[in-house]
Amino acid sequence: xxxxxxxxxxxxxxxxxxxxxxxxxxxxxxxxxxxxxxxxxxxxxxxxxxxxxxxxxxxxxxxxxxxxxxxxxxxxxxxxxxxxxxxxxxxxxxxxxxxxxxxxxxxxxxxxxxxxxxxxxxxxxxxxxxxxxxxxxxxxxxxxxxxxxxxxxxxxxxxxxxxxxxxxxxxxxxxxxxxxxxxxxxxxxxxxxxxxxxxxxxxxxxxxxxxxxxxxxxxxxxxxxxxxxxxxxxxxxxxxxxxxxxxxxxxxxxxxxxxxxxxxxxxxxxxxxxxxxxxxxxxxxxxxxxxxxxxxxxxxxxxxxxxxxxxxxxxxxxxxxxxxxxxxxxxxxxxxxxxxxxxxxxxxxxxxxxxxxxxxxxxxxxxxxxxxxxxxxxxxxxxxxxxxxxxxxxxxxxxxxxxxxxxxxxxxxxxxxxxxxxxxxxxxxxxxxxxxxxxxxxxxxxxxxxxxxxxxxxxxxxxxxx
Amino acid sequence: xxxxxxxxxxxxxxxxxxxxxxxxxxxxxxxxxxxxxxxxxxxxxxxxxxxxxxxxxxxxxxxxxxxxxxxxxxxxxxxxxxxxxxxxxxxxxxxxxx
Amino acid sequence: xxxxxxxxxxxxxxxxxxxxxxxxxxxxxxxxxx
Numbered sequence: 001x002x003x004x005x006x007x008x009x010x011x012x013x014x015x016x017x018x019x020x021x022x023x024x025x026x027x028x029x030x031x032x033x034x035x036x037x038x039x040x041x042x043x044x045x046x047x048x049x050x051x052x053x054x055x056x057x058x059x060x061x062x063x064x065x066x067x068x069x070x071x072x073x074x075x076x077x078x079x080x081x082x083x084x085x086x087x088x089x090x091x092x093x094x095x096x097x098x099x100x101x102x103x104x105x106x107x108x109x110x111x112x113x114x115x116x117x118x119x120x121x122x123x124x125x126x127x128x129x130x131x132x133x134x135x136x137x138x139x140x141x142x143x144x145x146x147x148x149x150x151x152x153x154x155x156x157x158x159x160x161x162x163x164x165x166x167x168x169x170x171x172x173x174x175x176x177x178x179x180x181x182x183x184x185x186x187x188x189x190x191x192x193x194x195x196x197x198x199x200x201x202x203x204x205x206x207x208x209x210x211x212x213x214x215x216x217x218x219x220x221x222x223x224x225x226x227x228x229x230x231x232x233x234x235x236x237x238x239x240x241x242x243x244x245x246x247x248x249x250x251x252x253x254x255x256x257x258x259x260x261x262x263x264x265x266x267x268x269x270x271x272x273x274x275x276x277x278x279x280x281x282x283x284x285x286x287x288x289x290x291x292x293x294x295x296x297x298x299x300x301x302x303x304x305x306x307x308x309x310x311x312x313x314x315x316x317x318x319x320x321x322x323x324x325x326x327x328x329x330x331x332x333x334x335x336x337x338x339x340x341x342x343x344x345x346x347x348x349x350x351x352x353x354x355x356x357x358x359x360x361x362x363x364x365x366x367x368x369x370x371x372x373x374x375x376x377x378x379x380x381x382x383x384x385x386x387x388x389x390x391x392x393x394x395x396x397x398x399x400x401x402x403x404x405x406x407x408x409x410x411x412x413x414x415x416x417x418x419x420x421x422x423x424x425x426x427x428x429x430x431x432x433x434x435x436x437x438x439x440x441x442x443x444x445x446x447x448x449x450x451x452x453x454x455x456x457x458x459x460x461x462x463x464x465x466x
Numbered sequence: 467x468x469x470x471x472x473x474x475x476x477x478x479x480x481x482x483x484x485x486x487x488x489x490x491x492x493x494x495x496x497x498x499x500x501x502x503x504x505x506x507x508x509x510x511x512x513x514x515x516x517x518x519x520x521x522x523x524x525x526x527x528x529x530x531x532x533x534x535x536x537x538x539x540x541x542x543x544x545x546x547x548x549x550x551x552x553x554x555x556x557x558x559x560x561x562x563x564x
Numbered sequence: 565x566x567x568x569x570x571x572x573x574x575x576x577x578x579x580x581x582x583x584x585x586x587x588x589x590x591x592x593x594x595x596x597x598x
Contacts, residue, residue: 026503026587029489036485038492038501041597056598083485085494085501088597111483113496113591117598135497181598209598249595263593273596285596339595494591503587542585549588 022264030264033271033318035309036082041286042075042276044094044103046381049121052144052155054183054224056287057277058215059092060383065279069099071299075276076103078304079112086113088140090286092278092381095122108136115140117181119159120166128166128173140179140207141166146194150187154224167202176203179246183211184234185224192237196245208238210250213345213355214287215377221346231358232257253342253354255334266336270295270317274308282307284317287341289377324351331359338362347374470540471547472523475555476516482551486510493551500549509542516552 047062048055067075079087087107094100095118107114115138123141131137141163145151148160170178180199182188188195192208199206213221226234235257238245242261249263264272269285276282276298277289284293295314296307308314323332338354343362346355347369353361478484485492490504491513504510511529520528522543531539546552 022589023505023583023587025489026505029487034487038594039591039597083483085483085485085492085496086499086591090598111496113494113499138499207592246590246592248597249593252595262590263595264589266595268594268596273594275596286598287596490585499591501589501591501593503589504585505583505587506585509585539585545584545586545588 022266027264027266030268030272031266031318031320033314036305037084037274037308038272039086039088040079040084040274040276041088041090043091043278043286044072044089044100045092045097045278046379047096048092048119049096050093050119050156050159051383051385052159052216053220054144054154054185054211054215054217055382056212056215056217057090057092057289058377058380058382061381062092063279063379063381067278067280067298069102071280072099072103073106075280075298075304076107076110076112078298079107080110082305082308084112086115088115088117090117093119093121104137108134114138115179117142118166119155120163123166123169125169125173128169128175131170132173132175138179139170139175140181141170141204142183143180143195143198144183144185145188146191146198150191153187154183154185154220167198167204170204171202178202178204179207180204181207181209183209184226185211186226186230187224189226189230189234192234192241196241205244205246207246207248208234208250209248210253210339210342212287212339212342213374214341215289216382218345218374218376225356228356228358228360228363231356235261253335253338253356254358256331256358260334265334267340269293269340270314274314276304282311284313285341287339288344289379290344290375291378292344292375293341294378321351325349326351326353326361329359329361345375345377347371468544470522470537470544471554472526472536472540473521474557475518475520476522476525476543476547476552477518477555478513478516479550479553484510484513493546495549495551498550500551502546502549502551504542506542509539512539512543513546513552518555 043057045062045066046057046059048059051060089104094116097103104114104116114136117140120141123139131139142155143151143160143163144154145160151160151163152158167178167180180195180202182195195208196206198204211217211221211225213225231254235251235254238247238251238261239259247261247263249265249268251261252263252265255261255265269288274282274284274295275286275289280298282295282298282304283289284295293313295311298304298307300306302310323329323337326332326337335354335357337351338357340350342355343350343352346366348355348362348365353359353365355362355366357363479495479497481496483494483496485494490506491510493502493504493513494500504513508529508531512525512531515525515528516522522540526536526539543552547554
């Protein structure tokens with residue numbers, strides 16, 4: 001691979017002079033993997049009341065094979081034995097599971113710290129009060145626009161109001177320090193100051209994270225991933241204003257810009273973190289839901305700990321790799337070659353540059369590719385509301401032919417109620433919340449490609465059975 | 467500069483979980499959500515020896531820390547006290563002397 | 565900082581290194597948790 005002779009960014013001329021934040025000895029230990037994760041993501045269900053266009057897990061509809069309450073408690077028991085300190089419970093929308101609170105309580109009663117990620121649908125004043133009363137559970141509310149216009153373009157009509165209401169309920173209940181988690185996109189990077197203002201308003205902690213081409217994210221990647229100058233803007237903002245702003249170590253690929261951002265600055269997949277999905281499959285990372293990164297299942301002999309310690313995939317990820325094509329780059333020590341999932345789902349080799357390599361090497365490689373075909377995430381639990389957004393700029397829009405009404409939730413075959421499955425499109429209003437005037441559904445400007453494409457659709461779903 | 471409290475009793479905070487590792491240990495505080503890496507086994511042994519029955523000096527001795535390293539390990543302990551991983555007990559030596 | 569000549573080599577190395585025995589990271593500092 002020939003390297004660009006001219007950098008994207010003229011300011012990148014030499015490796016950063018400052019020491020990386022984490023010592024190299026510690027990095028070495030983590031790259032070789034630990035006997036147990038430090039923390040992990042646990043997607044509790046694929047069911048979701050929203051249909052965000054960038055959903056990393058392609059969520060929407062519950063999977064019939066999802067883990068039972070008892071199986072979930074078994075996992076928590078294992079995590080306790082392994083001393084996994086912290087679990088991010090996500091989904092889909094985890095709070096729609098009827099056993100959600102039972103499982104959260106079980107985890108915190110068994111020395112497993114919990115953060116849960118939510119779109120706010122169940123964060124009523126009562127729930128907020130309950131959360132504020134204990135110190136054990138962290139709450140993370142998703143928001144992808146500082147305005148309804150920008151947010152709802154990605155997350156669907158009414159989702160901004162839903163999140164805002166939840167945040168207000170949290171603040172009113174005295175729960176400060178909950179997290180507002182943002183996926184940074186081309187459309188919202190100009191709103192960083194406003195996001196910070198929202199977080200300050202509610203006494204919350206802002207969290208900025210990277211958009212990855214995973215799940216439905218692959219369909220919107222070309223349109224929404226930050227432009228090179230926006231990456232620079234984001235990095236500069238984090239350095240200047242990012243004290244107290246979390247990133248989940250999302251941006252270690254930007255380390256070539258200068259001083260390293262807070263965090264371990266390395267890919268934790270299969271080494272210090274992993275994903276447990278709603279049916280018990282264990283993947284290296286929530287952004288890598290694909291057979292290539294499937295380590296095993298908690299339902300097999302030996303459970304989760306056996307998969308973590310003995311799976312062929314994780315043992316391979318823990319072997320020293322060297323930089324591959326990036327090894328000769330003077331910035332490799334900082335960026336470590338970037339994100340494995342981002343490379344995989346854009347069709348790039350894993351031993352080469354990140355698609356958003358700040359020196360432009362990823363972009364160059366993408367341009368040189370012979371084909372536009374890329375791997376697709378395993379499984380699609382999306383709501384069947386309309387054809388998926390086509391990838392690439394040309395080609396026919398694939399149609400999903402179905403005898404079901406397009407916006408119906410799955411109906412139990414034994415349902416007697418003639419209205420079973422009927423979901424009028426309306427905002428789910430948490431009980432007790434005052435009625436509000438309908439918000440003007442002002443969409444962000446749409447490109448001609450988007451006009452033919454999948455529109456994020458808000459669907460009200462009923463509680464999963466059992 | 468604050469000096470290392472060698473003659474004070476130090477305990478591990480009750481909400482701290484200690485997870486030994488080949489390279490040393492991980493410490494996690496369930497209250498502060500702080501994660502600390504101990505990069506040395508003797509530091510881990512020192513922390514384990516801080517069970518409320520010993521002064522820091524005695525805990526360091528228990529862990530086999532040589533006198534020449536007292537300052538270095540003492541600084542590490544101070545870091546852990548600052549992040550609430552370890553807790554200094556109240557100083558009651560004045561009362562004893564009186 | 566002057567290093568006494570009579571100290572063992574290993575200790576001199578440790579003094580030179582000045583690396584702390586403790587490192588702190590936020591629990592949010594690991595990539596792969598959204």
